[in-house]
Amino acid sequence: MYAPIGIFDSGYGGLTVFRSIYERLPQYDYLYLGDNARAPYGTRSFQTVYEYTLQCVEWMFRKGCPLVILACNTASARALRTIQQQDLERIAPGKRVLGIIRPTAEVIGKYSESGVVGVLATKGTIQSQSYNVEIAHQFPDVSVYSEACPLWVPLVEAGEHESAGADYFVRQHVRNLLAHHSGIDTVLLACTHYPLLEAKIKAQLPEQVRLISQGPIVAASLADYLARHSEIERQLSQGRPPVFYTTDSPEAFDGPASRFMGAPVQSLHADLTP
Ligand code: DGL
Numbered sequence: 454m455y456a457p458i459g460i461f462d463s464g465y466g467g468l469t470v471f472r473s474i475y476e477r478l479p480q481y482d483y484l485y486l487g488d489n490a491r492a493p494y495g496t497r498s499f500q501t502v503y504e505y506t507l508q509c510v511e512w513m514f515r516k517g518c519p520l521v522i523l524a525c526n527t528a529s530a531r532a533l534r535t536i537q538q539q540d541l542e543r544i545a546p547g548k549r550v551l552g553i554i555r556p557t558a559e560v561i562g563k564y565s566e567s568g569v570v571g572v573l574a575t576k577g578t579i580q581s582q583s584y585n586v587e588i589a590h591q592f593p594d595v596s597v598y599s600e601a602c603p604l605w606v607p608l609v610e611a612g613e614h615e616s617a618g619a620d621y622f623v624r625q626h627v628r629n630l631l632a633h634h635s636g637i638d639t640v641l642l643a644c645t646h647y648p649l650l651e652a653k654i655k656a657q658l659p660e661q662v663r664l665i666s667q668g669p670i671v672a673a674s675l676a677d678y679l680a681r682h683s684e685i686e687r688q689l690s691q692g693r694p695p696v697f698y699t700t701d702s703p704e705a706f707d708g709p710a711s712r713f714m715g716a717p718v719q720s721l722h723a724d725l726t727p
Contacts, residue, residue, distance in 0.1 A: 456690040457482035458675075459518030461509050464492035464610050465706075466646030467524030468713040470553065473668030474522075475695065477676055482693045484516055486723055487710075489701035493606040494527045495575025495644070502577060506532035507540060509700075510550055512725045519688040520549045522675065526574055526643050526667075529554045530581035549685055553645070554583050556674035557667050561641055562592030564663055569596050569636035573626065573654075574643035576601040584643055598633035602626040602644075609646040612709055614653075623650055627657035639663045649713065698723035 460471045464487045471485055488494075488509055494502050506528040513521050523529045529552030536550050561570055572584045579601040588597050604622045608614050631637060640662055642648055648666040655664055679686040697720040699706040710718040 454690060455482065455517045455693070456519050456688050457484040457517065457693075457696070458689060459483075459510075459513035459516070459521035460485045460524050461506070461513065461521055461528065462487055462523075462525040462645055463494040463505075463527065464489045464606070464646070465649070465709055465713055466606070466609065466644065468710060469645050469648040469666065470522075470524040470668045470671050471695075472714055473672040474675055477669075477672040478679070480691050482690045483695040484513060484518055485695060485697045486513055487697075487699045487701075487706065489610065489699045489706060491700065492610050493575070494525065494531075495577045495606050496603055497577065499531050499577075499581075502527055502531040503535055507536055508725050510536060511544060511727070512723060514545045514548055515727070518548070520551070520685055522671070523550065523552045524645055524671070526554060526583075526645065527577040528552075530578045530583040549682075551675075551678065553667055553671050554578075554587055554643075557641065557643065557670050558584060558587035558591050559674070560670055561588060561639070561665065562595045564665055565595060565639040567636040567638040568592075568594055569598070569634050569638060571630045571633070571637040571640040572597055572599040572643045573602055573630060573640060573647060574599065575606060576603050578643055584641075596634070596636075598630065598637060600626050600630035600633070602647075605650060606644065606646045609649050614649045619650065620653060623653040624657050627654060631658075637662065639665060641665045642667065697721070700725060 533552040579599045585597050703720040706720045
């Protein structure tokens with residue numbers, strides 16, 4: 454029986470998380486879905502992100518995934534709780550959907566010595582205040598300063614993340630973030646697209662500031678979750694290569710996806726209609 458772990462993102466960004474998960478837990482089958490046709494999510498309303506995410510999750514359930522990871526902060530911030538609390542019982546009792554904000558918030562405070570953390574994310578994630586709330590819960594002494602970077606995801610989705618034009622927007626937002634507080638010693642890339650801009654972001658940060666990507670954090674958290682939830686773990690199938698789907702054109706997806714994965718990707722088109 455085919456029962457892969459589903460990895461979902463609005464587009465390419467989730468591949469930065471999937472890559473770490475696959476390195477850490479290569480034994481499982483995986484199904485990746487990028488909703489490239491409707492990306493970016495970060496500038497869309499709460500209701501739209503929720504509806505798009507639910508549609509994608511339902512599609513992944515129909516494909517056989519017992520567990521779906523929202524490898525997208527915007528979807529985790531705007532859709533996860535409603536799906537978990539309102540929809541799951543009705544559409545797929547026994548299946549699970551996990552996000553990536555809580556596992557990140559659980560560890561981010563440990564990276565900071567000054568107790569001042571900067572968060573770079575989409576407008577949707579920043580407006581949701583999810584990181585402020587979750588980090589305050591885990592690390593009450595840590596202060597969080599945020600900066601929304603609305604143009605970064607479109608740059609990545611358009612394949613412009615290595616262009617000279619991207620430098621301008623990266624510099625602008627990193628400067629704005631650092632201007633909030635001189636004590637920021639840890640910067641979290643709280644959007645899964647942003648690791649693709651990592652070199653440019655690093656170049657704008659003082660050397661002593663740590664830059665944290667979520668991939669390894671989410672991979673460790675998933676390994677821990679599966680160790681604690683044998684009722685889910687034993688449903689998962691193993692031994693097949695990962696399968697990639699995009700809601701847009703597979704031809705357009707495969708080139709960038711192969712670069713981001715560091716291995717050839719041949720995707721299929723996902724038609725979300727039931
Ligand atoms: N990768 C998504 C995230 O982590 C970006 C969302 C988007 O704007 O499409 O938030």
